[in-house]
Amino acid sequence: MADIHVMRDDLRPPDTPARRHLISIADLTRDDVERLLATARSFARSLEREMKKLPTLRGRTVVNVFYESSTRTSSSFELAAKRLSADTMSIKAVGSSVDKGESLKDTALTLAAYDPDVIVLRHPQIGAPQLVARVTEAHVVNAGDGKHQHPTQALLDLYTIQEEFGHVEGLHVAIVGDVLHSRVARSNIQALVLLGARVTLVAPPSLLPRGIEALGCETSTDIRTIGHADVIYVLRMQRERMQEGASYVPSLREYTARWGVTPERLRPGQKVMHPGPMNRGVEIDPVVADSPDSLITEQVRAGLVTRMAVLYDLLTHGPVAAPALAIHEVA
Amino acid sequence: MLWTKDTPTADVVIRGARVLDPAEGIDATLDVRIDGGTITAIGAAVDTNGHRVIDGERLLLAPAFVDPHVHLRTPGREDEETIASGTAAAAAGGYCAILAMPNTDPVVDSASVLRSLAETAALEAEVPVGFLAAISKGSEGGELSEMGELAECGAVGFSDDGRPVAAAGLMRRALQYSAITGRPLALHCEETTLSRDGQMHEGAVSAELGFAGYPSVAETVMVERDLALAAYESLSLHLLHLSAVESVEALARAQSAGLPVTGEVTPHHLCLTDEAVRTLDPNVKMNPPLRAARDRSALIEGLRDGTIAAVATDHAPHARHEKEVPFEAAPFGVTGLETAFAALYTHLVEPGLVRLETLLERLSAGPARIFGLDRPRIAVGAAANVTLLDTAAGWKVGEESFRSRSSNSWLLGRTLKGKVRLTVADGRIAFEA
Numbered sequence: 001m002a003d004i005h006v007m008r009d010d011l012r013p014p015d016t017p018a019r020r021h022l023i024s025i026a027d028l029t030r031d032d033v034e035r036l037l038a039t040a041r042s043f044a045r046s047l048e049r050e051m052k053k054l055p056t057l058r059g060r061t062v063v064n065v066f067y068e069s070s071t072r073t074s075s076s077f078e079l080a081a082k083r084l085s086a087d088t089m090s091i092k093a094v095g096s097s098v099d100k101g102e103s104l105k106d107t108a109l110t111l112a113a114y115d116p117d118v119i120v121l122r123h124p125q126i127g128a129p130q131l132v133a134r135v136t137e138a139h140v141v142n143a144g145d146g147k148h149q150h151p152t153q154a155l156l157d158l159y160t161i162q163e164e165f166g167h168v169e170g171l172h173v174a175i176v177g178d179v180l181h182s183r184v185a186r187s188n189i190q191a192l193v194l195l196g197a198r199v200t201l202v203a204p205p206s207l208l209p210r211g212i213e214a215l216g217c218e219t220s221t222d223i224r225t226i227g228h229a230d231v232i233y234v235l236r237m238q239r240e241r242m243q244e245g246a247s248y249v250p251s252l253r254e255y256t257a258r259w260g261v262t263p264e265r266l267r268p269g270q271k272v273m274h275p276g277p278m279n280r281g282v283e284i285d286p287v288v289a290d291s292p293d294s295l296i297t298e299q300v301r302a303g304l305v306t307r308m309a310v311l312y313d314l315l316t317h318g319p320v321a322a323p324a325l326a327i328h329e330v331a
Numbered sequence: 332m333l334w335t336k337d338t339p340t341a342d343v344v345i346r347g348a349r350v351l352d353p354a355e356g357i358d359a360t361l362d363v364r365i366d367g368g369t370i371t372a373i374g375a376a377v378d379t380n381g382h383r384v385i386d387g388e389r390l391l392l393a394p395a396f397v398d399p400h401v402h403l404r405t406p407g408r409e410d411e412e413t414i415a416s417g418t419a420a421a422a423a424g425g426y427c428a429i430l431a432m433p434n435t436d437p438v439v440d441s442a443s444v445l446r447s448l449a450e451t452a453a454l455e456a457e458v459p460v461g462f463l464a465a466i467s468k469g470s471e472g473g474e475l476s477e478m479g480e481l482a483e484c485g486a487v488g489f490s491d492d493g494r495p496v497a498a499a500g501l502m503r504r505a506l507q508y509s510a511i512t513g514r515p516l517a518l519h520c521e522e523t524t525l526s527r528d529g530q531m532h533e534g535a536v537s538a539e540l541g542f543a544g545y546p547s548v549a550e551t552v553m554v555e556r557d558l559a560l561a562a563y564e565s566l567s568l569h570l571l572h573l574s575a576v577e578s579v580e581a582l583a584r585a586q587s588a589g590l591p592v593t594g595e596v597t598p599h600h601l602c603l604t605d606e607a608v609r610t611l612d613p614n615v616k617m618n619p620p621l622r623a624a625r626d627r628s629a630l631i632e633g634l635r636d637g638t639i640a641a642v643a644t645d646h647a648p649h650a651r652h653e654k655e656v657p658f659e660a661a662p663f664g665v666t667g668l669e670t671a672f673a674a675l676y677t678h679l680v681e682p683g684l685v686r687l688e689t690l691l692e693r694l695s696a697g698p699a700r701i702f703g704l705d706r707p708r709i710a711v712g713a714a715a716n717v718t719l720l721d722t723a724a725g726w727k728v729g730e731e732s733f734r735s736r737s738s739n740s741w742l743l744g745r746t747l748k749g750k751v752r753l754t755v756a757d758g759r760i761a762f763e764a
Binding site for chain 1: 530533534535536537538539540541542543544546611613652655656657658659660
């Protein structure tokens with residue numbers, strides 16, 4: 001039914017409801033997430049056709065603003081917008097006025113002058129999407145803000161899991177690695193818990209944020225815990241965490257020895273995911289990354305349809321609400 | 332020593348207010364007459380002597396407030412605050428005296444900087460202002476400033492506020508030297524290798540939002556270290572802006588062991604918890620950060636039982652463009668002079684958490700005692716330092732109402748109860764609404 005719905009909507013100009021954003025998984029209800037996943041699935045089917053472009057967002061403008069490097073996220077947002085016939089523009093911090101010290105507010109105001117319908121923002125600082133939402137009229141999609149949230153990553157991961165298992169509810173997902181510095185982990189914990197999965201975080205004690213259990217997950221410092229999981233979600237281990245003064249773990253070597261995801265630590269049939277980019281041989285053994293149980297390329301593919309669903313939903317459909325803004329807009 | 336500009340003293344009668352000075356044992360509806368800046372009569376239907384009469388009916392007349400912890404940003408950042416604007420903000424908040432921190436640019440670590448501030452204050456301060464000087468040169472924690480000379484020039488105390496005195500050895504020397512100057516040391520307690528790049532309290536909220544955590548133990552280990560040094564030297568010290576339950580407990584233990592150590596707490600730590608950071612509003616970013624509910628409860632309890640003797644605003648003005656950035660990029664600090672009483676009345680007194688008498692004492696006599704200042708009091712013969720408060724009035728905190736040059740208030744847009752109608756500071760009418 002859902003794909004027919006999409007085609008019907010194509011025939012009329014999408015009306016503009018109250019301005020909505022996708023900033024954090026915490027702002028979504030289970031219904032929101034399920035609706036987005038269903039929309040993504042209908043887009044996946046439409047992409048199987050020879051003519052892959054849909055006229056849905058013709059005349060709309062999507063601006064991608066990336067203050068951090070990105071391959072997967074920026075390319076899939078750009079392609080998602082193009083597949084929906086929106087005009088797109090991509091701005092990278094390097095080579096723009098950001099290099100000249102322009103503030104985020106001023107950059108946002110400059111872009112707002114072009115009347116974009118959606119601003120997709122990646123920024124190294126928590127709170128950047130809220131600021132852009134406050135000073136522009138655009139719908140804001142958070143493509144990663146510091147260590148806070150990366151909601152479209154979580155949605156594409158849910159999509160991948162659902163395609164693989166047929167459901168998310170009741171699955172046991174172990175998230176392994178640097179949870180402390182990971183926006184992917186935070187968005188995924190919230191999304192998985194929202195859909196009824198059991199989540200266990202497995203990490204060195206120094207990389208488990210104090211109080212994280214309040215999100216409804218379990219924690220462990222023992223890599224053997226992953227033996228019980230249906231899905232092993234491996235996080236990227238960043239080299240800068242070993243810098244002098246940080247010392248979250250003594251060395252990469254020691255990290256890999258104790259928490260690396262290797263074939264010996266997995267059972268056959270356990271699925272492995274990774275948000276990329278991978279450090280092969282550090283957090284994930286190359287054999288695991290390339291095994292038939294790896295869903296890593298499926299994740300990349302899911303990124304396109306999930307982001308199409310987000311853009312479509314924001315501009316045409318029911319609430320992907322961001323109530324968090326209500327208090328904030330006072331300031 | 333405090334400085335203020337020379338303006339005519341007041342000749343007024345405040346008629347029919349509820350006069351409340353807990354330390355003087357007054358709580359009654361009375362008239363108060365001020366002649367030449369001195370309180371000359373307190374009673375029912377006092378003779379006006381032909382003075383202007385201010386109607387105090389249904390209002391509360393209390394000793395005006397003393398803020399031991401204000402950042403006036405002068406010299407260096409006069410775009411954010413000046414002595415004139417900061418003291419005007421203080422007057423509008425019911426304060427009759429404020430003490431300014433020395434972490435300016437340049438730092439107040441020499442007699443020449445202090446003298447120039449005193450000269451400016453004598454020309455433009457709306458209420459008496461005192462200045463703390465730096466403990467170490469440049470507040471860099473390397474060598475002691477010339478504390479003796481600074482004390483002679485009128486420094487009311489010493490502080491490296493904004494940062495800790497990291498080296499225990501230097502802290503000990505500063506303590507020993509404070510015995511010579513007789514001026515208190517006011518300490519910012521933070522173990523920076525624990526707080527590092529922390530943006531907010533470390534706990535469930537920081538875990539969820541992804542902020543680097545600034546754990547409460549970063550404060551407590553420094554509090555414990557400084558109290559240990561004070562105990563060893565049998566000397567006093569003052570702990571700035573306490574935020575954690577363990578710090579309050581450590582202070583209480585030291586006090587019950589007989590040490591003359593004191594502490595202060597800010598309105599924002601008394602009213603908010605780290606849950607407020609979920610808004611990602613840069614105006615709830617401060618150092619030390621807002622902490623958990625159990626910390627807030629301990630601070631309120633400490634204020635009630637007197638372990639914490641003073642409310643201090645830690646008024647920290649910041650330029651608008653510096654706060655209009657993502658939370659992580661924003662500087663620490665919020666303003667507080669113009670909202671302190673209303674915030675505390677609304678969030679502590681109205682819900683019954685703290686008695687009005689206690690709040691008034693901690694806003695006035697408490698901080699005055701710590702820094703050896705004359706206690707503002709409502710008594711015949713005393714210099715008039717009073718504030719007239721309307722506890723029934725609700726108002727919406729808005730930028731247009733600020734006398735401060737900055738508006739980085741966590742209360743923007745909120746409705747509060749309790750409005751300052753009049754401030755008489757050192758016998759002069761400093762504010763009237």
